[in-house]
Amino acid sequence: MLLRPQEKVADMTTLEAGTHERPKLVEDNYLTHTTGLKSWLLTVDHKRIGLMYLVSVLGAFFMGGVFALLVRTQLLTPEGTIMGQDQYNQAFTLHGAIMVFLVIIPSVPASLGNFILPIMLGAKDVAFPRLNLFSYYLWIIGALFFVMAMFTGGLDTGWTFYTPYSTDTNSAMGGVIPALTGAFILGFASIFTGMNFLVTIHRLRPPGMTWFRMPLFPWSIYATSVIQVLATPVLGITLALLVVERAFGIGIFNPALGGDPVLYQHFFWFYSHPAVYIMILPAMGVISELISVHSHRHIFGYSFIAWSSIAIAVFSFLVWGHHMFTSGQSGLVSVIFSAITFSVAIPSAVKIFNWLATMYKGTISWNTPMLYGMGFLFIFTIGGLTGLHLGTLATDVHLHDTYFVVAHFHYVMMGSALLAFIGGIHHWWPKMTGKMYNENAGRFAWFLVFVGFNVTFLSQFMLGSQGMPRRYATYPEDAGFQIYHMISTYGSYVMGLGFVVTAIYLVASLFSGRKAPANPWGGRSLEWQCASPPPWDNFAEQPVVGDCYDFTVLEWSEKEQGYVWRSDIPHPDGSPAAESEGSH
Amino acid sequence: MSFLGSVAGTLLAFNDPLVPTSGQGTFWMPESASTQAPFVDHVFDFITVLSYFFQIVITIVLVWFAIRYRKRKGQVNFEDDGPVHNTALELTWTLVPLFLVVGIFYVGMAGFLDLRRAPSSAYEVSVTAQKWSWSFDHPEYGVNQAGVVTVPVGRPVEFLMTSADVLHSCFVPAFRVKQDIIPGRYSRLWFEATKPGVYQLYCTEYCGTDHSKMLALVEVLPEDQFQETMGKLATEYMDLPEQDLPTYALDRLYNRCSSCHSLDGSTAVGPSFKGLWDRTANGETVFKDGRRLSDMIGPGKEFPEPEDYIRDSILVPQSHIVQNYAGAMPSFQGQLKERQVLALVLMMKYLDRMVDDQGNRIESPDLNELDPGMGEVEASAPEIGDENEFDAVATAGKGG
Amino acid sequence: MSQLDINPAHGHDHDHHDHLPHQGHHWRDSKQQFEAGKLGMWLFLSTEILLFGGLFVAYAVWRANHPEIFEYGSQFLDTFWGGLNTCVLLLSSMTMAMAVTYSARGQMKAVAICLVLTLFGAGGFMVIKYIEYNHKIHEGLLPGMYFYEKPEASYMWLPLDEQGREAEAAAALSAEEQSAAFAAQVQLESEMPPAPANAEIWTKSPAATGPEGFTDSKLKVETSELRAFLPDSVIGKVENSGPLLKFAEDTSPNKELHLAHPLQDPERPVNAQKFFSIYFMMTGLHGIHVIVGGIVITWLLILTLRGRFSYDYYTPIDLGGLYWHIVDVIWIFLFPLFYLI
C-alpha cells in the first residue's frame, strides 16, 4: 500500500552490516522490511498493527459518519425527509454504536498508541506482540458482527441497549444478539490492548526513564489502560447477561419476570461512564504532545498533568449514576453521584489551564496539528462546562435525554476526542508514513471541520434546553425546533466536506508528498529520534533518555528539512554532535 | 445565589429571536409554567454564567497567546524561557474550580430534593405509558383521557405512572420535570402549573418505532373550568347519541379490558373480543360446566337476548365461566354506569366495523346505520347501580 | 496462558544480544520477560475476577430481592456431587502447585506427573458437572423460559395409583380444589411475560427472532396455559378429577423419593426458574474456564514432555498455575452460594 518499488531494500548485505552507519539511501523501514500480504496480516510488529488499526478505525469512522449525515438530513424537516421511523432508529443506533465501540474507544490507544508508545519508551515492541495481533483480529471479528447485525434484522436499540426494550423479541429488531456479541468481542480487544500497554509501560521503559520522566502520552495511555482492564470485563458480563436474557428469557432485567431494568442501567454505566474517559484520556495525552511540541515550549506543570490523568481514572469509576438521575434511583444515591461527578471536573480543569500556560511565551507554529490542539482547548471547554449543567441535579432533570446531552457528548467525543485523534494523525503522519502532507490543505480542512463542527453542535445546546428530546425521527412543528435543526444539518455538511478534503490530501501525500525528515516538528520524545518511517526494530540500541520536553537542544537543519541536535551541545549518547539526529 | 440569579436573569432573559411562536421563552429555556421552573432556570443560568466566564477567559487567553507568541516567518530555532511550573498558580486553578463546583453542586442538590417530594395534597392522575401512547386516569372523577391530560392550575398535581411494556419517560419542558417510567413499578412526578395553557408532553426514553410520536398535551385550566371539564368528561356518555356509544366505549372504556381481552383474536387471560359477538349471537360459546350458550339464549330462557349475556358477563362474570379460562374477571358492578355497559355491549356488536383484522383502530368507522332497535337492550335490562355520577371507581381490574 | 505470548517468534534476525531460545527479541533479559509475563497474567486474572464479579453482583441482587427462590431452588442441587467436585478441584489445585514447585527444582518428570494429575482433576470435574447438568436437563430444570416447557420431562412423575385416583375424583367436586388449580395456573401465567396489549405477531425471519414462544403473543398464550405442557394423561386427570396437581410418590421401598418438578408444585415461589437461570450461567461460565484451563494444562504438558522447560525457565507453568488457582477459587465461592446456603 505505502510501498514505492524503488524504495524496496535492494541490498540486504549493507543492512546486515550496517548498524550506526546505515547508508541513508537504502531505506529499510518497517513498511519495506518484508513484503507480501501475509507479512502484514500475520505481523507482530506493533507499528504495522498500529497502522492496520488506523486504517480500519478510519474506515469505521467514515461508515459512522455517513450514518450521522443520514440522521442529520432526516431532521431537516419536522416530519423527516428521507427515512421512516424504523430506519431512523437504526441509523442513529448504528451511528452511535459504531462511533463508540468501533471508532472512538480504539482510536487513539490502538492505532496511535500501538505505533508510537513503544517507540516513545525506546522499546522494540509492546510486551506481548502476539496478543497485540490477536486483539486486532478480535476488533475485526467484532466489526464483522456489527455488520452482521445490520443484515440480520437490524439494530434499533440505541447504543445503550436498555432493557426491556432490547431483550424483548417483539420490540427490538433481530440484530441485537449479533451486535451484543460484537460489542462483547470488541470489549476483549480493548482489554487485551490495555493489558499489553500496562505491562509495556511497567516493564519496557528504558533504564533512565523513571515514571516522571516519561512523556505525558504514555501517562494518559497508562491511565486509560487501567480503566480498560478494570471496567470492560463488567461490560462483557453485562452484555453476556443481555444475550442470555434475550435468548432464554431468564428474567434478570425483565420486569415481567421479576427482574430489574434499572439494574441493567447500573451495570451498563458502570462500564460506559469510565468508557468516556477511555475516550478522552488518550486524546488528552495527544494534546499534551501537540501543544508542547508545536509551541516549542516545555510542558507546564508536568506532574499536575500526569497526576490529573490518574485522578480522572480513579474518579471515573464512581460517577456512573449521573446518567440515571431520572431513572427512579433513590434521591440520596443521585446526590452522591452528583457530588462525585463534579470532582472529575477538577483534574480536567487543571489540564486545560496547564496547556494554556504551556503556550505562554512559546513559539507557536500555526500548523495543522497545533490548530487541532488549540481547537481542542476551545471545544473541550465547552463540552466540559456543559457537563456541569448535566451533573447538577436540578438542571439535569430538565436536560436529560434531550439534545443538550447530545450536544454535550459530541463536544467531548467528536470535538475533543476525535479531533484530537485527527490532530494526532497529522502530528505523527510524517513518522508513520515518511511523507509530509500539504500544510495549507490541512489548515483549510481544519477550518472547515472546526467551523462545521461548532455550527452543527452549538445549535443543539439550544435545541436541547428548549426541550427537543433525543432519538426523535420527527418532531412537533410548532415548538420552534426546525430552525436549529436546519443550522445543525448544514453545519454537518460543512464538517463532512472538511473530512473529505482531509482524506484527499492525506492519501495524496502518500503518493506525492515530500519525504519526511526524522524530526519535522522539533519533538524531543524518542519517536523523533528514529528515522521516518521507523526501521523494523525501532532502535538498534537502547536510546538515551533526556528531558522529553526540553526543545532548546534542537535546531533546524536546512539539509534535513527537519530538526537535529544542536551542533554546539554534545549529544547525550556520546556520538559526535553534528550528525546525531537519527541516533541508531 | 439570588443575586447571581438576578444577574444571570438580566443577562439571559431576552426573547429567543429564532422562535417567533414561543412568546415567553428565553434564548435557553422554553416558556416557564410551573412552580419548579423558575428555580431550575436560576440554577441553569448560574452555571451558564460561570461557563460563559470561563469560556470567554479561556478563549481570549488562547487566542492572545496564539497570536502573541506565534512563530514568525523565518524563525526556526527557539528559546524557551517560560516557566515550567508554578505551584501556587497551579493550586489556584485546582482550588478555585473546586470551590465553584461545590457551590454548583449544593445549589443543584437543594432544589432537587425539595422538588422530589410531592405535597400530600396533590391531585393525583394515574398515567399509563404504552408503546406509543399515553393514557391518563382521573380516579377522583372516574375519567379517562388519552392524548391530552387536563389538570388544574395552581394546585400540585402528581402523576402516578406505570408502563405496560418497555421504558418510557414523561417530560414536560415547560414544567422542567421529567421522570422515567418503568414497567412493573410505579414512579411519581409532580408539578404545580402556574398558568393556564396547553403544554407539550414528550416521551423521552427511547421506546421503539414511534418513540418520536409518543406525544401528548397537558391542558392546564383554571379551577372552575377544570371542574366543569371533568364533570363533562365523566358524564359525556349520557348525552352521546347512540351511534357514538361504540366508539366512546372503544376509546374510553376498552383500556380497562385491554390487559386481558385482545381485539385481534389472540387469546390472553380472557377470550378475545374479536368475533365475540358472533360467538355469542350464534350461541357457540361453551362453558366450563359443559353447557352451551345456545341453550341459554332465547325468549324465556336465562338470557332473552344475546346482549343480556354480555351484560351479565361484565357485571356478574363468575356466574358463567367459559371453557378453558380461569375465570379471573372481576365484576364491574358499580364501576360502570348502565349506559356505559350499553356502550360496551354495542362496542362488541360493532367491533368489526371499528377495528381491522389486526385489531387496529379504523380512523373514522361508519356507524351511521346501526341496526334499528339497538336501544332495546337498555329497556330490557334492570337498572343496577346508583346514579351518582362521580363515584365511579376507576381502578381498572383484571378482566376474565 | 495461551493468549499471553511470552515467546513471540520474530521472523528475522536482527538481534544484537544472545537471546535464550525462548526469549522474544524485544526483551532485555529473561528476568524482564518473566516479570512482564507475570504482571500480564495478574492483570488478566483481575479481569477474570471482574467478569465473574458482575455475575456475583447479579446473584447478590437477586438473592436479596427473592431469597425464597434461592432457598427453594437449592433443594434441587445435589450437595454430594457439588462437594465431590470441590474436593476434586482442590486436589487438582494442589497438584498444580506441586508442578510449579517441582519445575523450580528442575524435576521435570515430577512436573509432568503432576500436570497429568491436574488434568485428571479437570476432566473429573467436567464429568461430574456433566452428570449434574444431565440430571437437570432431563428433569426439565432448565433456565429461563425453557423451564416452563417440559415439566413432564421429570422422570419422577409417576401416575397415580387406583386409590389416589379415587381420592382425586372426590376432591374434584370440592370448589376449594378448583380454586387451587386456578391459583396454580394464574401463578404460572403471572410468571409469563404479558404480551403488550398491542403486540404484533412476530413476522421477521426465524433467524432474527430468538427463542420462539415466549414473546410472540399467540404462542405465548398457548404456552401460558398449563395444560399445554402437560402430557395427555395429566390433562385427562385435570379435567376428570379436578386440578389436583400433586403427584403420587412411588412408595415402593426400593425407590427413592423425589421432588416434583417445580411446575407441578403449586407451592413453588414465583419465578422459581430464576434459580436455575443463574445456576446455569455461573456454573456454565466457570465450566468454560475449566475447559480452557484443561487446554492450557495439556499444552503445558506437551511442552514439558518436549523438554522446553527447565529450572531457569518455567514461566508458562507458573502462569498456567495461577490461572488454574483462580478457576479453583471461583468454584470455592460458587459451591456454597448454590449448594449450601
Ligand code: HEA
Ligand atoms: C469523551 C467523553 C466524555 C467526557 C470527557 C465527558 C465529561 C463529562 N461529562 Fe459527559 N457524557 C458523555 C461523554 C463524556 N462526558 C456521553 C457519551 C454522555 C451521554 C451518553 C448517552 O446517554 O448516550 C454523557 C453524559 C453525561 C451526563 C448524563 C446526562 C444525562 O443523560 O442526563 C452527565 C451528567 O452528569 C455528564 C457529565 C460530565 C462531566 C461533569 C464531565 C467532566 O469530565 C467535564 C470536565 C471538564 C470541564 C469542567 C471543563 C474544563 C474546566 C474548566 C474550563 C475550568 C472551569 C471549571 C469549573 C468551574 C469546574 N455527561
Ligand code: HEA
Ligand atoms: C465518537 C463518537 C461520535 C462521533 C464522532 C459522532 C459524530 C457525529 N454525530 Fe453522533 N452520536 C454518537 C457518537 C458520535 N457521533 C453517539 C454515541 C450518539 C448516541 C446514539 C444513541 O442515541 O444511541 C450519537 C447521536 C447523534 C445524534 C442524535 C440522534 C438522535 O438522538 O436522534 C446526532 C444528530 O445530529 C448525531 C450527529 C453526529 C454528526 C453530525 C457527527 C459528525 O461529527 C460526523 C462527522 C463525520 C463525517 C461527516 C464523516 C465523513 C465522511 C464523509 C463526509 C463521507 C461523505 C460521503 C458522502 C457525502 C457521500 N449523532
Ligand code: CUA
Ligand atoms: Cu415511549 Cu419513548
Ligand SMILES: [Cu+2]
Ligand atoms: Cu458519564
